[in-house]
Amino acid sequence: MSIAISDIKTQELYSPDISEIIAIKRFTEKEKWFEIRLPEGRSLGHQPGQFVQVSLFGAGEAPISVTSSPTKEGSFELCVREVGMLTKIFHNLKVGSTIGIRGPYGKGFDVESFKGKDILIIGGGIGIVPLRSLINYVIDNRKDYGRLIILYGAKTPDELLYPDDLKLWDKSNDIEYHITVDQGTPEWKGNTGVITTLIPGLDLDLPNTITAVVGPPIMYKFVLMSLKTKRIPDKNIYLSLERRMKCGVGKCGHCQINHSYICQDGPVYHYPELKHLQEAI
Numbered sequence: 001m002s003i004a005i006s007d008i009k010t011q012e013l014y015s016p017d018i019s020e021i022i023a024i025k026r027f028t029e030k031e032k033w034f035e036i037r038l039p040e041g042r043s044l045g046h047q048p049g050q051f052v053q054v055s056l057f058g059a060g061e062a063p064i065s066v067t068s069s070p071t072k073e074g075s076f077e078l079c080v081r082e083v084g085m086l087t088k089i090f091h092n093l094k095v096g097s098t099i100g101i102r103g104p105y106g107k108g109f110d111v112e113s114f115k116g117k118d119i120l121i122i123g124g125g126i127g128i129v130p131l132r133s134l135i136n137y138v139i140d141n142r143k144d145y146g147r148l149i150i151l152y153g154a155k156t157p158d159e160l161l162y163p164d165d166l167k168l169w170d171k172s173n174d175i176e177y178h179i180t181v182d183q184g185t186p187e188w189k190g191n192t193g194v195i196t197t198l199i200p201g202l203d204l205d206l207p208n209t210i211t212a213v214v215g216p217p218i219m220y221k222f223v224l225m226s227l228k229t230k231r232i233p234d235k236n237i238y239l240s241l242e243r244r245m246k247c248g249v250g251k252c253g254h255c256q257i258n259h260s261y262i263c264q265d266g267p268v269y270h271y272p273e274l275k276h277l278q279e280a281i
Contacts, residue, residue: 014249016055016100022075024095027161030081031126032091033067037075038101044076047108048134049212049240049268053248054078055100056093060086063248063263066104067129069136079129079161105248106267109134109212109238111141117210118146120202122223124153124195124215128161130240130267131214135169142174146208149176153195153215157181157188195219199226206231214240220281224271237271241280 023035038044044052046066055061068077082091093099111134119138123131138145150169154160160181169177178198180191191198195215211232213223220239227237241262246254248263257280260266265273274280 014102016053016061016102018098019101021093021095021097021099024093027079027163028159030083030159031161032080032082033162034078034080034090034093035075036078036099036101041074043073044070044101044104046070046076046104046133048111048137049108049130050104050106051130051242051248051263051267052078052101052103053105054090055102056086056089057100059089061100061102062086063105063242063246065130065133065242065267067132069133069140071137071140079126081126103248106263107265107269109268111137114138114210115144116146116208118205118208119148120204120209120211121148121150121152122195122199122211122213122215123151124219124223125155125159126161127214127216127219127240128152129214130242131212132162132165134212135165139175146205147176148174149178149202149204151178151180151195151198153180153182153198155182157185194222196222196226199223199230202230204230204232206233207236209236211237212239213237214242217241217281224281234271234275239269239271239274239281240267241269241274242267 017039020037021034022037025033051063051065053061054064064078066076067079080087080090082088121131138148169175180193180195180198182194184192246252258277
Protein backbone atom coordinates (compact mmCIF):
# COMPACT_ATOMS: atom_id res chain seq x y z
CA MET A 1 0.00 0.00 0.00
CA SER A 2 1.47 3.35 -1.03
CA ILE A 3 1.32 6.43 1.20
CA ALA A 4 0.75 9.81 -0.42
CA ILE A 5 3.16 12.65 0.34
CA SER A 6 0.21 14.72 1.57
CA ASP A 7 -0.59 11.98 4.12
CA ILE A 8 2.99 12.09 5.40
CA LYS A 9 2.83 15.88 5.78
CA THR A 10 -0.50 15.60 7.63
CA GLN A 11 1.00 12.99 9.96
CA GLU A 12 3.96 15.26 10.68
CA LEU A 13 1.55 18.14 11.37
CA TYR A 14 -0.41 16.25 14.01
CA SER A 15 2.17 13.84 15.47
CA PRO A 16 3.96 15.08 18.60
CA ASP A 17 7.65 14.52 19.23
CA ILE A 18 8.30 12.62 22.45
CA SER A 19 10.40 15.09 24.44
CA GLU A 20 12.02 15.10 27.87
CA ILE A 21 11.78 17.57 30.75
CA ILE A 22 15.38 18.22 31.81
CA ALA A 23 14.92 21.01 34.38
CA ILE A 24 12.12 22.56 36.45
CA LYS A 25 11.98 25.72 38.53
CA ARG A 26 9.08 27.20 40.50
CA PHE A 27 8.58 30.94 40.09
CA THR A 28 5.32 31.59 41.99
CA GLU A 29 2.41 29.67 43.48
CA LYS A 30 0.91 29.44 39.98
CA GLU A 31 3.86 29.44 37.57
CA LYS A 32 6.61 26.92 36.90
CA TRP A 33 9.47 27.01 34.39
CA PHE A 34 10.36 23.91 32.37
CA GLU A 35 13.36 23.18 30.16
CA ILE A 36 12.55 20.70 27.38
CA ARG A 37 14.79 18.63 25.14
CA LEU A 38 13.52 17.41 21.78
CA PRO A 39 14.66 14.03 20.38
CA GLU A 40 18.42 14.03 19.72
CA GLY A 41 18.59 17.55 21.20
CA ARG A 42 17.60 19.13 17.93
CA SER A 43 16.57 22.77 17.66
CA LEU A 44 12.93 23.76 17.92
CA GLY A 45 13.48 26.29 15.12
CA HIS A 46 10.99 28.85 16.40
CA GLN A 47 10.58 32.60 16.09
CA PRO A 48 10.21 34.73 19.24
CA GLY A 49 6.48 34.89 19.98
CA GLN A 50 5.53 31.47 18.57
CA PHE A 51 3.99 28.63 20.60
CA VAL A 52 4.02 24.85 20.76
CA GLN A 53 1.26 22.33 21.41
CA VAL A 54 2.12 20.31 24.52
CA SER A 55 0.62 16.83 24.88
CA LEU A 56 0.23 15.13 28.24
CA PHE A 57 -0.63 11.59 27.28
CA GLY A 58 -3.97 10.46 28.65
CA ALA A 59 -4.81 14.00 29.78
CA GLY A 60 -4.94 16.25 26.70
CA GLU A 61 -3.09 18.98 24.89
CA ALA A 62 -2.62 22.73 25.26
CA PRO A 63 -0.87 25.61 23.44
CA ILE A 64 2.00 27.13 25.42
CA SER A 65 4.29 30.02 24.49
CA VAL A 66 8.00 29.41 24.04
CA THR A 67 9.95 31.61 26.43
CA SER A 68 13.53 30.90 25.31
CA SER A 69 15.35 32.55 22.42
CA PRO A 70 15.94 30.70 19.13
CA THR A 71 19.63 31.28 19.86
CA LYS A 72 19.47 28.75 22.72
CA GLU A 73 20.75 25.38 21.48
CA GLY A 74 19.97 21.85 22.64
CA SER A 75 16.75 22.66 24.47
CA PHE A 76 13.95 25.20 24.78
CA GLU A 77 11.93 26.62 27.65
CA LEU A 78 8.29 26.96 28.65
CA CYS A 79 6.60 28.73 31.54
CA VAL A 80 3.30 27.16 32.59
CA ARG A 81 0.59 28.74 34.73
CA GLU A 82 -1.62 26.30 36.62
CA VAL A 83 -5.14 27.23 35.55
CA GLY A 84 -6.93 23.89 35.13
CA MET A 85 -6.64 20.12 35.25
CA LEU A 86 -4.16 19.79 32.36
CA THR A 87 -1.73 22.39 33.68
CA LYS A 88 -2.09 20.94 37.19
CA ILE A 89 -0.91 17.60 35.83
CA PHE A 90 1.92 19.40 34.03
CA HIS A 91 3.01 21.03 37.31
CA ASN A 92 3.18 17.59 38.95
CA LEU A 93 5.64 16.22 36.37
CA LYS A 94 9.26 15.64 37.37
CA VAL A 95 12.64 15.96 35.67
CA GLY A 96 12.91 12.99 33.32
CA SER A 97 9.18 12.93 32.51
CA THR A 98 8.25 12.82 28.83
CA ILE A 99 5.69 14.98 27.05
CA GLY A 100 4.62 15.45 23.44
CA ILE A 101 5.59 18.57 21.49
CA ARG A 102 4.05 19.76 18.23
CA GLY A 103 5.15 22.92 16.51
CA PRO A 104 6.27 25.65 16.60
CA TYR A 105 3.08 27.25 15.29
CA GLY A 106 1.77 30.69 14.43
CA LYS A 107 3.47 33.95 13.54
CA GLY A 108 6.12 35.38 15.82
CA PHE A 109 7.87 38.73 15.93
CA ASP A 110 9.59 39.63 12.66
CA VAL A 111 13.05 40.10 14.14
CA GLU A 112 14.60 40.68 10.72
CA SER A 113 12.45 43.73 10.02
CA PHE A 114 13.23 45.05 13.53
CA LYS A 115 16.97 45.27 12.81
CA GLY A 116 18.43 48.74 13.30
CA LYS A 117 15.40 49.79 15.37
CA ASP A 118 14.98 50.62 19.05
CA ILE A 119 12.91 47.89 20.73
CA LEU A 120 10.35 48.82 23.40
CA ILE A 121 9.00 45.81 25.31
CA ILE A 122 5.76 46.15 27.30
CA GLY A 123 4.87 43.01 29.24
CA GLY A 124 2.05 42.60 31.72
CA GLY A 125 1.82 39.55 33.99
CA ILE A 126 2.44 36.28 32.18
CA GLY A 127 2.78 38.30 28.96
CA ILE A 128 6.49 38.52 29.78
CA VAL A 129 6.78 34.80 28.87
CA PRO A 130 6.76 35.12 25.04
CA LEU A 131 8.42 38.54 25.26
CA ARG A 132 11.39 36.98 27.07
CA SER A 133 12.12 35.05 23.87
CA LEU A 134 12.30 38.32 21.96
CA ILE A 135 14.31 40.05 24.70
CA ASN A 136 16.96 37.34 24.80
CA TYR A 137 17.12 37.20 21.00
CA VAL A 138 17.86 40.93 20.90
CA ILE A 139 20.44 40.57 23.71
CA ASP A 140 22.15 37.71 21.86
CA ASN A 141 22.22 39.78 18.65
CA ARG A 142 22.80 43.12 20.36
CA LYS A 143 24.75 44.82 17.55
CA ASP A 144 21.81 44.39 15.17
CA TYR A 145 19.41 46.52 17.24
CA GLY A 146 19.25 49.93 18.85
CA ARG A 147 18.05 50.66 22.39
CA LEU A 148 16.37 47.86 24.33
CA ILE A 149 13.73 49.25 26.70
CA ILE A 150 11.80 46.83 28.93
CA LEU A 151 8.63 47.74 30.83
CA TYR A 152 7.36 44.90 33.02
CA GLY A 153 4.41 44.93 35.39
CA ALA A 154 2.61 42.46 37.66
CA LYS A 155 -0.18 42.66 40.21
CA THR A 156 2.10 42.13 43.21
CA PRO A 157 5.83 41.55 43.82
CA ASP A 158 5.10 37.87 44.52
CA GLU A 159 3.79 37.44 40.96
CA LEU A 160 6.91 38.66 39.18
CA LEU A 161 8.51 35.98 36.99
CA TYR A 162 12.14 35.25 36.03
CA PRO A 163 13.84 36.75 39.11
CA ASP A 164 17.32 35.95 37.78
CA ASP A 165 16.57 37.68 34.47
CA LEU A 166 15.14 40.72 36.26
CA LYS A 167 18.39 41.14 38.20
CA LEU A 168 20.45 40.91 35.01
CA TRP A 169 18.24 43.43 33.19
CA ASP A 170 18.43 45.81 36.13
CA LYS A 171 22.24 45.63 36.32
CA SER A 172 22.88 45.80 32.56
CA ASN A 173 24.23 49.08 31.19
CA ASP A 174 22.84 48.09 27.80
CA ILE A 175 19.19 47.68 28.83
CA GLU A 176 16.74 50.36 29.99
CA TYR A 177 14.63 48.43 32.48
CA HIS A 178 11.53 49.69 34.31
CA ILE A 179 9.34 47.60 36.61
CA THR A 180 6.08 48.20 38.45
CA VAL A 181 3.45 46.38 40.50
CA ASP A 182 -0.20 47.27 40.92
CA GLN A 183 -0.07 46.72 44.67
CA GLY A 184 3.19 47.12 46.56
CA THR A 185 4.28 45.69 49.89
CA PRO A 186 6.27 47.29 52.73
CA GLU A 187 9.41 45.65 51.28
CA TRP A 188 8.75 46.78 47.71
CA LYS A 189 11.16 49.53 46.57
CA GLY A 190 10.09 49.87 42.95
CA ASN A 191 7.30 51.77 41.21
CA THR A 192 3.71 51.13 42.29
CA GLY A 193 0.98 51.53 39.72
CA VAL A 194 -0.33 49.99 36.51
CA ILE A 195 2.12 49.49 33.68
CA THR A 196 0.91 52.55 31.76
CA THR A 197 2.39 54.74 34.53
CA LEU A 198 5.82 53.84 33.13
CA ILE A 199 5.13 55.11 29.62
CA PRO A 200 4.85 58.93 29.97
CA GLY A 201 8.41 59.33 31.24
CA LEU A 202 10.01 57.53 28.29
CA ASP A 203 12.19 59.55 25.91
CA LEU A 204 11.74 57.77 22.57
CA ASP A 205 12.94 58.13 19.01
CA LEU A 206 9.37 57.74 17.74
CA PRO A 207 9.90 56.82 14.05
CA ASN A 208 12.65 54.38 15.02
CA THR A 209 10.94 52.62 17.95
CA ILE A 210 9.28 49.21 17.51
CA THR A 211 6.89 48.36 20.34
CA ALA A 212 6.03 44.77 21.31
CA VAL A 213 3.09 44.43 23.72
CA VAL A 214 1.90 41.24 25.43
CA GLY A 215 -0.38 40.97 28.44
CA PRO A 216 -3.97 40.44 29.54
CA PRO A 217 -6.56 41.68 27.02
CA ILE A 218 -7.79 44.45 29.34
CA MET A 219 -4.28 45.90 29.39
CA TYR A 220 -4.15 46.48 25.62
CA LYS A 221 -6.78 49.19 25.49
CA PHE A 222 -4.97 51.38 28.00
CA VAL A 223 -1.47 50.67 26.70
CA LEU A 224 -2.57 51.60 23.18
CA MET A 225 -4.08 54.84 24.50
CA SER A 226 -0.80 55.67 26.25
CA LEU A 227 1.25 54.86 23.14
CA LYS A 228 -1.03 57.09 21.09
CA THR A 229 -0.42 59.90 23.59
CA LYS A 230 3.32 59.35 23.08
CA ARG A 231 2.66 59.59 19.32
CA ILE A 232 4.16 56.20 18.51
CA PRO A 233 3.02 55.32 14.96
CA ASP A 234 0.52 52.46 14.69
CA LYS A 235 2.77 50.77 12.14
CA ASN A 236 5.45 50.43 14.83
CA ILE A 237 3.23 48.47 17.25
CA TYR A 238 2.94 44.66 17.51
CA LEU A 239 0.65 42.74 19.87
CA SER A 240 0.12 39.08 20.74
CA LEU A 241 -3.42 37.69 21.08
CA GLU A 242 -2.77 34.39 22.82
CA ARG A 243 -6.27 33.28 23.69
CA ARG A 244 -8.85 30.67 22.72
CA MET A 245 -6.34 28.55 20.83
CA LYS A 246 -6.81 24.79 20.89
CA CYS A 247 -5.61 22.76 17.88
CA GLY A 248 -2.80 25.06 16.75
CA VAL A 249 -3.33 24.44 13.04
CA GLY A 250 -6.48 26.36 12.11
CA LYS A 251 -8.85 23.37 12.07
CA CYS A 252 -11.01 23.63 15.20
CA GLY A 253 -12.08 27.27 14.85
CA HIS A 254 -11.83 28.04 18.58
CA CYS A 255 -9.50 30.99 18.03
CA GLN A 256 -11.27 32.48 15.01
CA ILE A 257 -11.97 36.23 15.10
CA ASN A 258 -14.02 37.07 12.01
CA HIS A 259 -11.77 35.92 9.12
CA SER A 260 -8.61 35.56 11.20
CA TYR A 261 -7.31 32.48 13.03
CA ILE A 262 -5.03 33.48 15.90
CA CYS A 263 -3.09 30.20 15.75
CA GLN A 264 -2.27 30.83 12.07
CA ASP A 265 -2.37 34.60 11.47
CA GLY A 266 -1.07 35.33 14.97
CA PRO A 267 -0.51 35.11 17.84
CA VAL A 268 1.68 38.11 16.98
CA TYR A 269 -0.17 40.72 14.93
CA HIS A 270 0.89 43.99 13.41
CA TYR A 271 -1.43 46.53 15.07
CA PRO A 272 -2.72 48.03 11.77
CA GLU A 273 -4.10 44.55 10.99
CA LEU A 274 -6.13 44.57 14.21
CA LYS A 275 -7.43 48.12 14.37
CA HIS A 276 -10.59 47.34 12.42
CA LEU A 277 -10.94 43.66 13.36
CA GLN A 278 -14.03 43.59 15.57
CA GLU A 279 -13.60 41.81 18.92
CA ALA A 280 -9.82 41.47 18.47
CA ILE A 281 -9.04 43.84 21.33
